[in-house]
Amino acid sequence: MMASWVDFALIMCAATFGAGAIVCAARWIDHRKDTQAARSVDSVAGPVLLFEGETLLDATQDALGMISAHLDHMTEYDAAIHTLSAHFPDLPDALSDTENPVQRLGNGRDGNLWLDIERMGTRLRLSVGGEEQAIGFGARDLIERDTRMAELATLRHLTQHTPQLIWQDDLTGKLLWANQSYLTFCDKLRATEQSEQPVWPKQSVFPDLHEASFSAVPSTRRLSVPLADQKAEQWFDITSVRRDDTVVHFANDANAIVRADQERRNFVQTLTKTFAQLSIGLAIFDKRRQLAMFNPALLDMTNLPFEFLSGRPTVDAVLDRLRESRMLPEPKDYASWRDQFVALEQAAKDGSYSEVWNLPEGQTYRVTGRPHPDGAIAFLFEDISAEISLTRRFRADIETGQAVIDKLPEAIAVFSSAGTLVMANEAYCDLWGPVEQDQVQPQQLQNAIQLWQERCAPTPMWADLRSFIHLLGTRKPWSARTLFEDGRPLKCQADPIVGGRTMVRFSFAPAVSPVARKVKHADPALLAYKR
Structure with a gap:
């Protein structure tokens, strides 16, 4: 009896499950038929792309043509997302929603196109569909048009808001197009003119620019423009590129660079004038040990030719010439002389080199090495011949005086x-x-x-x-x-x-000898003694 009830329950469950499955299958078949009928009547398939992860497995010809313009700097997956996002802005958010394997995005502009997103494990299928009229017009063309318009809007925004002056003119210098920074700068130049409404510039801001020839290779030159309300000039670094019969120019503000260069030149001139007045010979060698700067006193003290020093010789070359002209202390042997100046360079790096050179011709130089930034070394040559001579003469006078009193x-x-x-x-x-x-x-x-x-x-x-x-x-x-x-x-x-x-x-006091004197008168004492 118990077994019959169990069998009856199992039979009823199986019958119920089978009936439900039949009903669901019938409904799914009806829904599929309705969907296919609706698509066959109301819509037409467009570009389709199939990805495995981010690798393109397959695509229709119009889909490949749709993304081909971006494949030189993007992957196929990024190019597809970039192109479709211009027409379907919600695509990035939809791709991040992994809980819904099937999604449809509509076109927010006119609604005659849509994008079906289907996930099948690691595969992603992107299908563009739409009404027959839209697809017949060309879904790829519409998407490419939207993509170009979005890029055009971005480029227009960048060119209008960049601080860089950008303009385009023909080969005669006639202005064809300019961004807002260029027009604003033109208004600044016309500050003295009473004009309430901005007008299109009648002439180029840089008239000297059109005297040069341009090519497809970018060329850069630095030009200045005098301002109306200031005595100073505005400097720009201008890069020009020719395209067919027009030239596009990009001008960057170079005031800071020009000012820094001017201050550097003034500083160098000041140093040059100061060094020229010094009686101490100065030789500065850069990190490659080439002579970078010297003053006239060095020429007078070393008797080296100006042509030789202006040729940026190395330390070794300068020392060789000094040795040839007998302006170095003569060593006992050449090897020790070379070792001496290797030590000289190392000691100068540490700022500890200071030596007195007694030259064969009788001069006495004090040579000091000082380190400078970036590995440069400065050598100071001071003629102390007069000082040494005075010291020697003073010492000789002292020795002479000491010898005299001795x-x-x-x-x-x-x-x-x-x-x-x-x-x-x-x-x-x-x-x-x-x-x-x-x-x-x-x-x-x-x-x-x-x-x-x-x-x-x-x-x-x-x-x-x-x-x-x-x-x-x-x-x-x-x-x-x-x-x-x-x-x-x-x-x-x-x-x-x-x-x-x-x-x-x-x-x-000298010793006093007794002196005998003859007595002229009788001495009472002697007379008394004789008695």
Whole structure:
């Protein structure tokens, strides 16, 4: 009994499912027939494209012709979307809607065309359909027309709102077309004219432009236009391209570039004038180690020809010419000379090169290397021959003066007004001991007086001598006597000399021999002694 009920239930379910399937199939067949009938009566198929992902699998001839204009810079998929979007603006949004495998987009303008979108897994089918009249007129032509109109509107918007001056004229210079920036600039040039309504320019803004010949290859030139309300000029970089019997011009504002170039030229001229007045020779080598700049002093100091230096020689070439003209210190061997200047270049990069060149002809140059931006190196040549000669002569004078006072028998010491020992002769060192010539901490008067006091009899004369040495203004010679440690009388004399200095001299009094004198009168003492 239970089995019969189960069998009966299964039979009823199968019958119900079969009946439903039959009804659905009948309705689908009827709907398909209606759709096909409607399409056969009201519409005609147009361009069709079939994609696998973004790869084109198949397309009708009119579909290929529809996208062929964009295949030079787009893929087939992008060209199809770009072309169809101009006529069906909702296409990108519809493609992003993956939940609806079948969609139809209508043409918002007149509705006589539509686009069917069908997804079958990874495949995408785009079919353009429409009424027989529209398809007969040419769906591809309509879509291409809409695409061109959309591109034309974009180009028109760009040309009218770009800050670049764009215009077209014929070969005689007659203006045929101009964008808004060009017309606005023309109005600025006519600012002095009283005109309420804008008028088409009667003549070209750049009259000198038409004196040149043009070709299909773009050519660029820089021209200026004087403004009506300003003393300055407006500069433009103009690119011209010829097309048949017309020329299209594109003008970019070049004021900033011209101003920067002018400031750079002024700066270079200022540097050039400054360098020309310098007595120091200047040679600047760029990062390729070619001579980029030099001043007249370098010509005078090195005796190198102007033609040679103006040819942008390298560092090695300049050094070779200097060596040939005996304007370099002669090394012991050529190899060490080359190694020396390799080190010279490296040291100049670090800004640490500074050397004195004693030339064979007797001149003395101080050469300094300084690094500059972008790897450039500047060498400064300073003639210090006069300075070296003066130093040598001054040193010789000092040595001569020292030799002279060393020959004097008196012990001599010279002190400054501050009490610093400036110099002393050999007799002073023999009398008081050697003097250490320390440039950092020279001997002071206080130390010298302490030594003198220790080796002489007690006397207040040293305090007077200290006051005399530190005294400013006009002074008269001072002298005093004392006994040396061995009992000999010692004379000390201080004389003021130039610069507030004081020369102190020490000498021993000569020994006095007894003198016998004849007594002319009787000496009472002797008479008393004889008694």
